[in-house]
Amino acid sequence: MVCGICVRKAVALAANLVTEGSALCKRCSAHVRNSPIQTRTSKLISKYEKQIEELTSQCNMKSDECYMAWSLVESTNQELERLKIELHQKLVQSDNNEQVLERQTDQLRNVSQKYENAKKLWAAAISNLENKIKAMKQEQALLSLEAHDCANAVPDLSKMIGAVQALVAQCEYLKLKYYEEMAKRKKLHNIVQETKGNIRVFCRCRPLSKYETSSGYKCAVDFDGAKDGDIGILNGGTAKKTFKFDRVYTPTDDQAEVYADASPLVTSVLDGYNVCIFAYGQTGTGKTFTMEGTERSRGVNYRTLEELFKIAEERKETVIYSISVSVLEVYNEQIRDLLATSPSSKKFEIKQAGEGSHHVPGIVEAKVQDIKEVWNVLQAGSNARAVGSNNVNEHSSRSHCMLCIMVKAKNLINGDCTRSKLWLVDLAGSERLAKTDAQGERLKEAQNINRSLSALGDVISALAMKSCHIPYRNSKLTHLLQDSLGGDSKALMFVQISPSDNDVSETLSSLNFASRVRGIELGPAKRQVDTAELQKVKQMLEKAKQEVRFKDDSLRKLEDTCQNLDNKAKGKEQLYKNLQEKVKELESQLDSRMHSQITSEKQQQQLSGKLKEKEEMCTTLQQKV
Numbered sequence: 001m002v003c004g005i006c007v008r009k010a011v012a013l014a015a016n017l018v019t020e021g022s023a024l025c026k027r028c029s030a031h032v033r034n035s036p037i038q039t040r041t042s043k044l045i046s047k048y049e050k051q052i053e054e055l056t057s058q059c060n061m062k063s064d065e066c067y068m069a070w071s072l073v074e075s076t077n078q079e080l081e082r083l084k085i086e087l088h089q090k091l092v093q094s095d096n097n098e099q100v101l102e103r104q105t106d107q108l109r110n111v112s113q114k115y116e117n118a119k120k121l122w123a124a125a126i127s128n129l130e131n132k133i134k135a136m137k138q139e140q141a142l143l144s145l146e147a148h149d150c151a152n153a154v155p156d157l158s159k160m161i162g163a164v165q166a167l168v169a170q171c172e173y174l175k176l177k178y179y180e181e182m183a184k185r186k187k188l189h190n191i192v193q194e195t196k197g198n199i200r201v202f203c204r205c206r207p208l209s210k211y212e213t214s215s216g217y218k219c220a221v222d223f224d225g226a227k228d229g230d231i232g233i234l235n236g237g238t239a240k241k242t243f244k245f246d247r248v249y250t251p252t253d254d255q256a257e258v259y260a261d262a263s264p265l266v267t268s269v270l271d272g273y274n275v276c277i278f279a280y281g282q283t284g285t286g287k288t289f290t291m292e293g294t295e296r297s298r299g300v301n302y303r304t305l306e307e308l309f310k311i312a313e314e315r316k317e318t319v320i321y322s323i324s325v326s327v328l329e330v331y332n333e334q335i336r337d338l339l340a341t342s343p344s345s346k347k348f349e350i351k352q353a354g355e356g357s358h359h360v361p362g363i364v365e366a367k368v369q370d371i372k373e374v375w376n377v378l379q380a381g382s383n384a385r386a387v388g389s390n391n392v393n394e395h396s397s398r399s400h401c402m403l404c405i406m407v408k409a410k411n412l413i414n415g416d417c418t419r420s421k422l423w424l425v426d427l428a429g430s431e432r433l434a435k436t437d438a439q440g441e442r443l444k445e446a447q448n449i450n451r452s453l454s455a456l457g458d459v460i461s462a463l464a465m466k467s468c469h470i471p472y473r474n475s476k477l478t479h480l481l482q483d484s485l486g487g488d489s490k491a492l493m494f495v496q497i498s499p500s501d502n503d504v505s506e507t508l509s510s511l512n513f514a515s516r517v518r519g520i521e522l523g524p525a526k527r528q529v530d531t532a533e534l535q536k537v538k539q540m541l542e543k544a545k546q547e548v549r550f551k552d553d554s555l556r557k558l559e560d561t562c563q564n565l566d567n568k569a570k571g572k573e574q575l576y577k578n579l580q581e582k583v584k585e586l587e588s589q590l591d592s593r594m595h596s597q598i599t600s601e602k603q604q605q606q607l608s609g610k611l612k613e614k615e616e617m618c619t620t621l622q623q624k625v
């Protein structure tokens with residue numbers, strides 16, 4: 001209850017305790033009796049206070065709700081931010097992917113461009129090759145036509161084979177005949193040799209030397225009967241002494257002509273006969289020239305060996321020959337083995353001569369395969385001879401130079417084996433001691449020369465008289481030549497003379513010696529030989545040889561033609577195969593290119609698919625945002 005004074009103020013006062021019927025004044029705490037208005041007001045107040053309380057609690061609830069709503073918005077915003085970042089990252093990635101894709105697309109474009117270019121190139125190459133193949137096919141067709149023409153040109157292959165077989169058979173028959181004839185010829189040849197005598201003498205006169213001409217010396221030799229083997233020596237004006245030999249060579253006769261007459265003896269060596277060819281005569285008359293010759297004008301030694309190898313080669317199908325050579329020098333009755341001492345003998349193989357090869361032991365021999373090797377051996381001999389003397393010319397005049405060729409032969413048809421020897425001797429110059437007026441060493445040399453030359457004469461005489469004792473051992477020269485002087489052996493002596501009237505006495509001496517050698521051997525009975533039969537056989541043999549040669553030639557020509565055609569066809573075939581292989585190679589290269597193109601196209605498609613997926617993902621995300 002508020003006093004009247006307070007009542008007035010009551011309206012303005014808030015919250016005052018009101019009790020029904022009475023109340024305590026809040027200001028003065030006096031009990032105040034409630035008026036009806038006051039009661040009603042307090043009722044209203046409490047009612048409103050209740051309403052306020054309700055509203056306050058409602059307000060609190062709403063504030064909580066608001067708070068919750070705010071929190072939700074906050075978290076949604078955060079999510080949105082995250083999504084934005086994610087979207088951004090995706091966009092960046094998508095950009096990167098796009099760039100990679102672009103690059104790959106560019107690469108693919110390049111690859112496909114290259115592929116297109118290569119394709120064009122290959123296509124051009126292939127069409128080029130196809131053209132070539134076409135051309136080659138045409139050529140091949142032409143060639144096969146040609147081959148057909150050729151085949152047609154040959155009447156009939158079987159006929160041809162038959163003809164060839166007949167030719168071969170004929171050839172074989174002719175060969176047999178040829179061998180038979182050869183055997184006959186050999187026999188006849190040896191008969192002819194025997195009828196001519198086992199020792200023959202050829203006389204050769206050298207030209208007047210420049211010195212002789214300038215000194216006014218004249219030619220004292222008459223060659224009028226030279227063709228018949230007659231030679232005349234003018235001795236003191238009109239007096240003329242004539243000699244007869246198997247051959248007489250004038251100063252104009254060359255080395256080939258001289259050798260031509262000696263060559264049949266070479267054939268005898270290959271047939272198993274021992275042979276001796278020697279040059280005898282006064283110093284400076286051309287013994288070395290005849291036997292050795294010069295490089296431009298080869299002598300008997302070289303030509304003999306050349307022919308020997310030629311015949312051995314010709315006969316190689318029927319006889320196997322093994323040839324070896326020894327080179328010796330006899331000076332003052334001493335033997336010098338020039339091959340054993342030669343500084344250049346390393347060029348060929350030398351060995352001790354086989355047992356029984358020589359009567360004098362210890363001599364070496366060089367086995368020679370061809371004429372080139374022989375030349376090396378001859379050179380080695382000459383070099384060794386030069387090394388052994390201060391002056392080769394003078395020394396050679398006073399020593400006997402001896403070349404021995406040993407031949408072993410095996411006949412493949414009848415199995416015959418022979419061993420024979422060919423001596424080629426350049427004798428020391430013969431001089432009369434009275435003329436040389438020699439003394440000391442020179443006298444000794446001259447005496448030795450004369451002794452050995454007269455020993456040679458004695459051996460020849462003893463042989464001619466068919467003595468039971470032949471004095472071979474009287475000199476080293478005859479001792480060495482023992483096998484080739486006498487028995488079945490054949491000898492040829494070149495008597496060398498000077499044309500000068502200043503040398504007449506020496507010339508006469510040499511010719512007398514040579515006549516003695518020749519005269520004692522040739523008997524009248526042996527001269528009467530019927531050469532007509534021999535001529536007939538020779539002609540038959542020549543004809544058979546020509547026929548064989550002709551058949552051989554035509555066979556060889558046919559074989560050559562067939563071989564040529566075969567070679568051509570093979571060549572073309574190979575070319576065609578090569579081209580086919582090239583085309584195959586190109587095709588496989590093209591295939592692999594196409595395969596790689598397809599692979600790269602597939603890769604491109606896969607990449608585009610992935611790109612699309614990414615783009616869709618981006619769009620979805622953006623929409624979400």
Ligand SMILES: Nc1ncnc2c1ncn2[C@@H]1O[C@H](COP(=O)(O)OP(=O)(O)OP(=O)(O)O)[C@@H](O)[C@H]1O
Pocket residue numbers: 205206207251281282283284285286287288289290393396397398428429430496
């Ligand atoms: N037929 C010929 N034609 C041309 N020149 C020749 C002939 N014969 C010899 N001669 C020459 O005569 C000279 C003497 O010859 P060569 O030396 O051969 O005589 P030789 O008898 O061997 O002498 P030696 O006994 O002194 O050794 C050489 O110059 C040679 O070239």
